[in-house]
Amino acid sequence: MLKLVLCCILSYSFAGFAQLNDARRITKTLCSEEFHGRGYVNNGVEIASQFIAKEFKKIGAKPIKRNYYQAFQHAVNTFPGEMLVKQNERVLxxxxxxIVDSKSGGGKFxxxxxKITIATALNKQLLEEExxxxxxxxxxxxxxFNSSHLSLDTLKKLETLKDELAHFIPVIEIVQSKFTxxxxxxQLQFPIIQLHDSVYQQNAHYTIHIEAIELPNFTSKNVIAYLPGKNKKLAPFVFTAHYDHLGRMGSETYFPGANDNASGVAMLLEIARYFKANKPERSIYFIAFAGEEAGLLGSKHFVEHPLIPLKNIGFLMNVDIMGSGEDGVTIVNATLFEKAFKQLVAINEEQHFLKTIKSRGPAANSDHYWFTKAGVPAFFMYTMGPNKNYHDVFDTFDALSFNEFNDIHQILIQFCQHFKTN
Ligand SMILES: [Zn+2]
Structure with a gap:
């Protein structure tokens, strides 16, 4: 008996280890330099889509159609080459x-x-005189101008102003906060550069060489797989996670996007791996979306061209930022689907998984948004914790703790088999 118990414990913990090892391997691969930050320079998104399709195939999750892909076209501004900003003699x-603004134009200048004050910037007459x-x-x-310590409202106004100015003059914004x-x-006509306050020098002269190329018809691909359930009458569950990130800002710098959202793709694949080994009651679809960072484009395309009837979907769970979780998770749409939210909380409290599951109302902040708009019951889950590296070069694989990965994996597996809608 003892032998049997020991054997069970060991195989359970080994299963846990294997899953975390795979999650780390997947995340690390997606963040590697060869994937170019899963953006548009060197077609990083294409490389990532092929990797994910291969992982689905290895796991044994099937494509819905002939292959795992759903392609769509969109415009995107890219920075494939030179990214030189010299302040006097110092190369920054x-x-x-x-960083350059994502809409920044390029050129040699x-x-x-x-340097103008914010008061001048925001006063049309004063600005025109200047x-x-x-x-x-x-x-x-x-x-x-220096945009440090401004209210959100003022920053929003400045955002519009920057775009207007960059139609006919280069703009340098000095910031004190972290880059995002x-x-x-x-693409705007002229460059917009955000310069950190810690390096800024008064009355400096700048030598700039930035290559910016606008691609009007870039092809991105959603990657979709499914696992059939035992009971065909049960409404299927859908797990989603975007796999695109910001890509390269010049030939030397790329944004790895470890937490956002290589970690979510790892979660998606590890859930698929679990249900391949443990056949689910209901069928489960897995969608790795492209174009999220460019404006939720992949999910918009899917909702407009659904490969599974949207009205058949029982529930959809979108995951992002899965590498942390020391302070629990937040659920967007919690207030829309109270029964389902209570269930999540109950699973967590009974089994003491996470510190907290926080409720949040609807928000258009990720791919669940278009599904919610189309009437599909959906949650968006993201972790909270000490890792604050977001949309910057520090969002690296090494900065992820994976501390709560197994717990979240458990919660999602249990929820998807027993969810209740209102
Ligand atoms: Zn994200």
């Missing part, structure tokens, strides 16, 4: 000292910025 480091003076005196050929990069589908 991309990602650490500066010698810049002498006119610009007129600049063009007459020809002493300055760029605008700079993104992806844009359009």
């Amino acid at each position: 480091k991309p990602g650490t000292h500066f 010698d810049l002498y910025p006119n 610009l007129k003076k600049m063009f007459l005196e020809k002493k300055f050929n760029a605008i700079s 990069w993104s992806v844009a589908s359009e």
Whole structure:
């Protein structure tokens, strides 16, 4: 008997180890330099989509159609080559000292910025006078301002202003907070550079060489697999996680996107692996979305061209940022599906998995959004913890703890078999 118990415990813990080893391997691979930050330079997203399809195949999860892919086209602004910003004689480091705005245009410039106050920037008349003076005196050929310590409201206004200015002049924004990069589908005429306050020098001159290329018809692919359940009458469950990230900002710098969302893809694949070995009651679909960072484009395309009837979906769980979790998880849409949320909380409390499962209302912050809009019951789960590296070059594999990965895996497996909608 003791032997049997011991054997059970050992095989259970080995199963746990294997799953975490696979999760780490998948995350590490997706974050490696050869995947180029799963963006558009060197077709990193394509490399990632092939890797995920191969993993689905290895696990034994089947494609819905002939293959695992659903392709769609979109525009995207990219930075494939030069990314030089020199402040006087000092060459600044991309990602650490500066980033370019995702909409930034490119070009080669010698810049002498006119530093204006926020009050001037936000006053149309004052700004126009300042610009007129600049063009007459020809002493300055760029605008700079310091946007540290501003309210969200003011920052929003500045965002619009930056875009307007960059239609006809380069812009340098000095920031004190951490850099948060993104992806844009359009390109402005001139560069917008965010420069960190810690390196900024008053009255400096800038030598800039940035290559920016707008790709109007880039092909991205959602990667979709499924596992048939025992009972065909039960409404299927759908797990989703986006696999795209921000890609490269110049030929030397890439954004690995470990937490966001290589870790979520690892969770998706580990759930598939579990249910391949333990046949589920209901059928389960797995969708790795592309184009999330570029504006939830992959999920939008899927909802507009569904490969499974949307009305048949029992519940959808979208996961992102799965590498942490020391402070629990947050559930977006919790207030829309109270019964399902209570179930999640009950699973967690009975088995003491996570510190907390926090409730949040609806938000258009990831791929669940289009499904919610189309009437599909859906949650979006993301972890909370000490890892705050988000959309920056520090979101690396080594910064992930995976401390709660197994617990979240357990919660999701139990929830998907027994969920109740309102
Ligand atoms: Zn994400």
